[in-house]
Amino acid sequence: MKNGVKLLIISMLIVIIILAAGLYLFCQKTVEGTENESSVDEIVANSVEIPELTTNLASDHFIRIAFTIQTDSKKTKQQLEKRNFQVNNTIIKQLSGMQAEEIKGTEGKIQLEETLKSSLNSLLEEGEVEQVYITTAIIQ
Incomplete structure (x- = not known):
C-alpha cells in the first residue's frame, strides 16, 4: 500500500x-x-506616408510610385514631415537616374528602398529612418 x-x-x-x-x-x-x-x-x-509621385526614369519610361517611411520616433517623423519637399526631391533625383529594368525586380526595389533610406537619413539632424516601404509602383 x-x-x-x-x-x-x-x-x-x-x-x-x-x-x-x-x-x-x-x-x-x-x-x-x-x-x-x-x-x-x-x-x-512613427511613419510618414509619401503620396504617389510621377517622374521620368533615365530610360524612356516613367514611374508612379508611393512610399511609407518608418522612423524611430514621433520627433523624427515630425522632422521628416517638415522636410517633405526635400524628401520628394531626394526620391525624384534617385529615380530619374535609374533605368526601368533596375526597378522592375524584387532586388531592384530592395536596393531603391535601401538607397532612399541612406539618403533620407543624411537629411535628418537627429533620429533616423528605420525602413522605407514601397506601397505602390507602376512603371510605364
Whole structure:
C-alpha cells in the first residue's frame, strides 16, 4: 500500500509540473502577441506616408510610385514631415537616374528602398529612418 501511495503522489506531482509548464508557456505566448501588436501601432504612429509621385526614369519610361517611411520616433517623423519637399526631391533625383529594368525586380526595389533610406537619413539632424516601404509602383 505504501508503494501505491508514493506512486500516486509522484504521478500527481508530475501532472502538476506539466500543467504549470503549459500555463507558463501559454502566458508567454500571450504576452509576446501583445508586444507585437503595440509595436505595429508604434510603427504606424512613427511613419510618414509619401503620396504617389510621377517622374521620368533615365530610360524612356516613367514611374508612379508611393512610399511609407518608418522612423524611430514621433520627433523624427515630425522632422521628416517638415522636410517633405526635400524628401520628394531626394526620391525624384534617385529615380530619374535609374533605368526601368533596375526597378522592375524584387532586388531592384530592395536596393531603391535601401538607397532612399541612406539618403533620407543624411537629411535628418537627429533620429533616423528605420525602413522605407514601397506601397505602390507602376512603371510605364
